[in-house]
Amino acid sequence: MINANLGKDQFSAYLTLMLPIILMFFLGIANFAMHKAVMESGHPAIQSTRVAFDRATGGWGGYALEYTILLAAMSFVNVGYMAALGAYLGYTCLNGVAAWILLKGRM
Template sequence: MATILIFLCGIINFALHKATMESGHPMAAQMHALFQGFMRGWGSYMLEYLILLSALGFAALGYTIALPAYIVYTGMNGLAGWAILTGKI
């Protein structure tokens, strides 16, 4: 059950990541430029994928902290995405 919930949170994280990276916000442009030398700017998506993969791996190994930790991570991403997309930052 934890792996399913982590996977669903991962979908939310990737959608939010894509929305913020395509928002045209100066912070997103700076992040894209930072990762430009790594995978032609797609490195931030790879980092997001590795975090998801790690959470799924820990959940599969039975670590009960994996789900709450990834939910907190998703919540923080949500708050940051909301701030970027609404122009609060």
């Protein structure tokens, strides 16, 4: 919890520490949205793998995997390993390209 008596320097230091976590949170929202859009697109490549994957995981396996990746990346950033932020940003960009390819019918 933020103390109301934080000085300007303390608050900026706190914000500097929290900014990567906040950014990763929003990247996670984007990943979940792309995942849902692709899974509901009805693309033949997705439907063929979705049947087997849903049978094995009860339908929530993809979301559980996305959550695990996000949680691991946030944990690494929280302990100071900032390369995880770049890795997760790259992962989000690759997900975006893949979602665009599938949703626009380019594959």
